[in-house]
Amino acid sequence: MAANILPFRVYQVLSEHSDCDHALPMRELLCLLRTEYGLRCGRRAVYTALDKLRAVDCQIPEYQDDGEGYRLLSRPLEPSEVRLLSDSVSAFPGISQRQCERLLEKLRRGLSRWQRETCRPLLMAHPWRSTNQESFLSVELLEEAVSRRCQVRFQYMEYGMDKQLHPRRERPYQVSPYGLCFTNGNYYLLCRYLGAEAVSHYRVDRIQSLVLLEEQAAEPLPPELDLARYVRERVYPFPGEAIRAVLRCERDLLSDVLDRFGTETQLQDNGDEKTFDAVVRTGAAGLKFWALQYVTGCQVLEPLWLRREIGEVLRKGWETYTKIPEANPAAGEGERTEVL
Numbered sequence: 001m002a003a004n005i006l007p008f009r010v011y012q013v014l015s016e017h018s019d020c021d022h023a024l025p026m027r028e029l030l031c032l033l034r035t036e037y038g039l040r041c042g043r044r045a046v047y048t049a050l051d052k053l054r055a056v057d058c059q060i061p062e063y064q065d066d067g068e069g070y071r072l073l074s075r076p077l078e079p080s081e082v083r084l085l086s087d088s089v090s091a092f093p094g095i096s097q098r099q100c101e102r103l104l105e106k107l108r109r110g111l112s113r114w115q116r117e118t119c120r121p122l123l124m125a126h127p128w129r130s131t132n133q134e135s136f137l138s139v140e141l142l143e144e145a146v147s148r149r150c151q152v153r154f155q156y157m158e159y160g161m162d163k164q165l166h167p168r169r170e171r172p173y174q175v176s177p178y179g180l181c182f183t184n185g186n187y188y189l190l191c192r193y194l195g196a197e198a199v200s201h202y203r204v205d206r207i208q209s210l211v212l213l214e215e216q217a218a219e220p221l222p223p224e225l226d227l228a229r230y231v232r233e234r235v236y237p238f239p240g241e242a243i244r245a246v247l248r249c250e251r252d253l254l255s256d257v258l259d260r261f262g263t264e265t266q267l268q269d270n271g272d273e274k275t276f277d278a279v280v281r282t283g284a285a286g287l288k289f290w291a292l293q294y295v296t297g298c299q300v301l302e303p304l305w306l307r308r309e310i311g312e313v314l315r316k317g318w319e320t321y322t323k324i325p326e327a328n329p330a331a332g333e334g335e336r337t338e339v340l
Contacts, residue, residue: 007049009037011058014072019112023069072112079115082107090122094186094205095135130205131165132157135187138207142189145177151213152177152191157206165206172209175200176218181231190227192219198240199230232262234283243303245287247278250297260290277301288313 013032018024024032026043033039033046050060050070059074077085089095089103108116138154145152153174157165175191178199182188187204221227233242248270249257257278258265266279280287284306291300291310300307 006033006039006041006045007052009033009039010046010049011053011072012037014060014070015075015110016113018069018071019115020071020073022112022114023066023071025069026063029070075110077107077110079111079119082111082115083119086119087122092185094130094203096130096133099133099136132205132208134208134210135205138204138210139180139187141210141212142177142180142204145212145218146179148212148214149218151175151216151218152210153213154207154210156202157208165208173202174213175202178218178221179227180204183231183234190231192221194219197222199225233281234286240283240285242281243284243287243306244279244281245284245300245306246302247280247291248275248299248301249278249294250275253294253297256294 010029010033013029013036014024017028017032026046029046030041030043033041054060057074058072060070060072063070086104086107089100089107092100095103104121108119111119142152151174153172155172156168158168160166175189175193177189177191179190180187181190189202189204189207191200191202192198193200230242247257251274254267254276257280261278261280261282268277268279270276287300288306288310291298292313295310295314300310
């Protein structure tokens with residue numbers, strides 16, 4: 001039994017205690033096998049174990065080639081790859097802090113102890129993490145439902161004033177799932193209600209109590225609906241058909257426009273060295289939301305009805321901000337800002 005497990009233990013020792021910059025002499029390798037795994041063996045047995053590891057493509061140089069000892073040069077994930085994946089996990093707010101820490105531990109487990117020291121946590125800007133512990137299970141079940149082409153039922157949660165998640169409504173949601181997309185830092189379920197034409201979107205980290213309805217087949221997507229194109233054409237995960245729109249933007253917004261709408265966006269230089277026009281195809285609701293964020297440097301020229309809708313939103317916003325609200329006794333006294 002010890003002979004059979006020895007190659008695996010040798011791999012574990014080299015994975016933990018060696019890398020490109022750190023080698024293990026045979027005496028240290030034998031010592032670590034004994035102290036960490038209780039294996040007492042001779043050099044010849046370790047030589048045989050090393051040959052078996054090399055036979056399955058583990059890059060472990062011969063001692064005469066290395067000159068310092070034995071070291072593992074190949075890993076399932078290189079340190080730079082672990083760092084990239086760790087940063088992605090840290091930056092994803094849709095999982096709980098506990099799930100995040102467990103994932104980071106698994107990713108770093110494949111590095112040597114010296115490599116882990118240099119793989120420091122990413123400094124994060126987002127102020128919250130999901131409290132839903134079911135996110136991983138929800139993703140797994142939704143992928144299974146899409147593969148089986150069956151409907152799902154779930155509760156959809158929203159935050160209350162107590163900062164806890166509560167069901168949006170008492171009656172569960174029941175939909176035909178078609179796939180998951182990732183946008184604006186969150187997973188979304190793309191689905192439809194029975195008999196509905198429009199595609200709906202639900203954040204996966206807000207889904208709880210998910211059940212597969214294996215006996216109820218999902219409604220097929222309309223033949224003309226390409227999900228990949230549908231997702232690509234939407235600035236934000238709002239429902240509705242994609243429209244053709246023309247934006248007039250200041251020059252310093254060029255990078256933001258291309259980051260959001262892609263390098264296939266049609267651009268026209270207006271010749272004034274200040275503005276350019278961009279032709280985009282995206283959902284109207286998402287475009288309105290995006291354009292309002294850049295209202296001082298971007299305006300929607302077409303379609304006219306959307307331009308008027310945005311103008312109406314701005315008018316109502318101006319009316320709201322020119323009114324001084326009544327003081328809230330519960331909030332305490334504070335300085336009032338004069339509104340011009």
